[in-house]
Amino acid sequence: MSKEILTTQDLHLYYGDKEALKGINLNFDEKGITALIGPSGCGKSTYLRTLNRMNDLIPNVTITGTIKFKDQNLYSPSADTVEIRKEIGMVFQQPNPFPFSIYDNVIYGLRIAGEKDKEKLDAVVEKSLRQAAVWDEVKDHLHESALALSGGQQQRVCIARVLAVSPEIILLDEPTSALDPVSSSQIEATLLNLRNDYTIIIVTHNLQQASRIADRTAFFMNGELIEVDQTKNIFMNPAKKQTEDYISGRFG
Amino acid sequence: MRRLFDDELADLDADFTEMGMLVSEVIQQSVDSFTNRDAVAAQHIIDTDHEINQREIALEKKTFEMIALYQPVTTDLREIVTILKAVSELERAGDHARNIAHATIKFGSKQKIPVLEELIDQMGQLGTQMIKDVLTAYVNKDEHEARKLADIDRKLDQLNHQVRADSYQQMRQDPVFETGASIYLNVAQDLSRIGDYVTNVCEWIVYLKSGQIIELNPANQDSTD
Numbered sequence: 511m512s513k514e515i516l517t518t519q520d521l522h523l524y525y526g527d528k529e530a531l532k533g534i535n536l537n538f539d540e541k542g543i544t545a546l547i548g549p550s551g552c553g554k555s556t557y558l559r560t561l562n563r564m565n566d567l568i569p570n571v572t573i574t575g576t577i578k579f580k581d582q583n584l585y586s587p588s589a590d591t592v593e594i595r596k597e598i599g600m601v602f603q604q605p606n607p608f609p610f611s612i613y614d615n616v617i618y619g620l621r622i623a624g625e626k627d628k629e630k631l632d633a634v635v636e637k638s639l640r641q642a643a644v645w646d647e648v649k650d651h652l653h654e655s656a657l658a659l660s661g662g663q664q665q666r667v668c669i670a671r672v673l674a675v676s677p678e679i680i681l682l683d684e685p686t687s688a689l690d691p692v693s694s695s696q697i698e699a700t701l702l703n704l705r706n707d708y709t710i711i712i713v714t715h716n717l718q719q720a721s722r723i724a725d726r727t728a729f730f731m732n733g734e735l736i737e738v739d740q741t742k743n744i745f746m747n748p749a750k751k752q753t754e755d756y757i758s759g760r761f762g
Numbered sequence: 763m764r765r766l767f768d769d770e771l772a773d774l775d776a777d778f779t780e781m782g783m784l785v786s787e788v789i790q791q792s793v794d795s796f797t798n799r800d801a802v803a804a805q806h807i808i809d810t811d812h813e814i815n816q817r818e819i820a821l822e823k824k825t826f827e828m829i830a831l832y833q834p835v836t837t838d839l840r841e842i843v844t845i846l847k848a849v850s851e852l853e854r855a856g857d858h859a860r861n862i863a864h865a866t867i868k869f870g871s872k873q874k875i876p877v878l879e880e881l882i883d884q885m886g887q888l889g890t891q892m893i894k895d896v897l898t899a900y901v902n903k904d905e906h907e908a909r910k911l912a913d914i915d916r917k918l919d920q921l922n923h924q925v926r927a928d929s930y931q932q933m934r935q936d937p938v939f940e941t942g943a944s945i946y947l948n949v950a951q952d953l954s955r956i957g958d959y960v961t962n963v964c965e966w967i968v969y970l971k972s973g974q975i976i977e978l979n980p981a982n983q984d985s986t987d
Contacts, residue, residue, distance in 0.1 A: 718833060745835045747973045754836045759765055 512539040515709050516561065516598075516679060521575035523556055523565065530556050532733040533575070538679075543701060543710040545720035545741065548730035549756065554713050557730065558681050561711065562598040563591050579679070596623075599672035603684040605664035607656035607671075612639075612648050615656045615667055619675040634674050642670035643700040662693025666700060673704075680704070682712040686719065698723050717757055721745045729753045767832045771841060774824055778845045779901060781817040785856045786893045788814065789956060792859040793886035796866045796949060804863035811860045818853040822846060837970075844970040848900070848963045855893065855959040858952040865949045875939060877928055878946040885921045885953040888914055892960045899967055908967035911960065912978035918957035919980060925950035 516538040523531040531553050538544060546554040559565045560577060563584060577584040584594060596619065607615050616635045617625070625631060635652065639645040644666035648659070656667050665685060672680055682701075686694035694716075701710055701723055714720050720727050721741055728738035729752070737750045748754045755761055788807055795803040825846040828834065834842055892914050899907040929943040961979045968976055 717835075721835070746839070748836060757835050758838050759767070 512541060514538065515540045515580060517576075517578045518557075518560075519576040519578075521557070521560065521577060522573070523553075523560060524572040525568070526570045530733050531560070534735050536728060536735055536738060538709055538711065540678075540709055541706060542725040543705050543712060543723055544726045544728060544738075545724035546711065546713045546728050546730060547715075547717060547720050547757070548736075549761070550715075552730040553733040554728075554730040555683055558683055558711060558713050561679070561681055562595050562600055563589075564600065566591065596675045597677055598679040598681060599675065599677040600681040600683065601665070601668050601672055601685050604688050605661055605668055607659070607664050607667055609655065609657055611653045612656045612659070612667055613652040616670050616674050618671060623675075635670075638670040638674040639667070641673050641700075641704060642666045643696065643703060644670065660693065662689050662696055665689060665693070665697055669697075669700060677708070679709045679711065682710070684713055684715060687715060694719070729756060731756070767828070767834065767838065770828060770832075771838070774821070774828065774845060775841070777817070777821055777824070778849060779897065781814065781821065781849065782852055782893075782897045782900065784817065785814060785852045785859070786890070786897060788856055789859045789893050790890045792862040792866070793890055793953075796862055796869075797883060797886065799866060799869060799871070801867050801870070804866035807863035808860055811856065814853055814856040818849050821849045825849075840970050840973060844966045848966045851959040851962045851966075855956045858955045858959075861952045862949050865945050865952070869942065869945050872942040872945075873939070875932055875942060875946065878925060878932070878943065881921055881925050881928065882946060882949055882953070885918055885925070885950060888918050888921070889953045889956045889960075892918075892957055896960045896963050896967075899964065903967070903971055905968050905971040908964035909978065911964045912980065915957040915961045915978075916980050918954050922950045922954035 514537050518534055518536050521531055521534040522529060534553075534557060536557075546558060548554045556565065560573060561584075565571050565573065573585060579594070579597065583589065608618060610618075613635055614621075616638050617631050620631060620634060636645065636649075639648060644663055647663060648667070651658075656664060659667065669680075669685075686697050689697065698719060701712070704710060705723075705725070712720075712724070724741045726738065727741045727744040729736045729744065729748075729750075731752055737744065737748060737753045739749070743749075744753060745757060748757065788811075791803060792807055794800065795807065825842050828842055829839075832838070892911055895907065895911055895914075898904070899911065925946055929947045932939045932943045958979055958981065965976055965978050968974060968978070
């Protein structure tokens, strides 16, 4: 039995008066991929962003309940968001490489942390890009601008940038929705390679993507967690009618 | 929200039911042709058997298309899989009806053996009832009825054993009966197989409703079951 690395208890989130998350209880074991699915506005991305305090930046947000990463309360006053985001990295919908070279993108986090050892940085760049399954394509252009890469390559470089700081959890918010099918399948293959070493939580609107790569799938609707189970069960025999209706395209 | 998929599924469902009714009619006709030793009716069954095969192929093709184009999940997927699997069972049941038609022609005007005639008659009634009932169970998505039909299959198997025992006895008593008795044997075997295929359809109806793949066929069940 793997142990729980991240737990959320009775999590409520309000944008002003509007309750966007209505008491979410959801826990994550170490390693593996969990997909969060649900119609637009169901709260899945909002929930994902609470997991590394991205909602801190939005004015008027109130959060109650508990999120614990390895028994440490993410929202306690003493929690360090820089430290949290190193442990819990995030990849966004639009590939967002910084306007520097590929190399500098990947080591950005380490450089901020003060790492100067060239050999160590070289090793991290290669390891991270290999893990992100983009090394062979970019190894001869490491010092060229990351903006010159294709969208799919940029996204994998962004994954490498997250991996470079050795996180335990990787959050991905619709990482392939801006990509073509070939690039998407490369990202999926990358995630499958990472599933044994990292805890991966991915928000996706592509149900087939969830069914292809996720070990576990959680269905959100109207700010509530309707059902979470092994992906096979969700797609073959869901317990709740709302889940069935959504994934068979009867609404949403 | 009504989906395009629902319309296509309704069409597929209707085509499947129609094929089931065709197979049911052919089984009834084959049993009647044997009872009445009606070679003309038997020949008609043989000549039109390809219609069932064509329907099977058309239904399979349609299910493949729907799986590829709609990527169905949950109950949608189960409905399609049920039809895809059950359609083969129906087609095979139809093949055995054709065998019975062949047996009718082969029997010709040989002397009937009353004790075997009576047993085959019982089996024919059970077999034709089973195929009709399984279609009703399918249309009503009635898992309970589907499970009950396996009991009739058990009776068919018992009667088949009895036909076998009686046929061998007849052959031993008088070699004159040998050819005729072997035809009774084959017809009993065909009716028993029809019962097995109908039972397989019952298993798919249970799957459709519950998602569970089960074994209802007594011959395939473990002794521990």
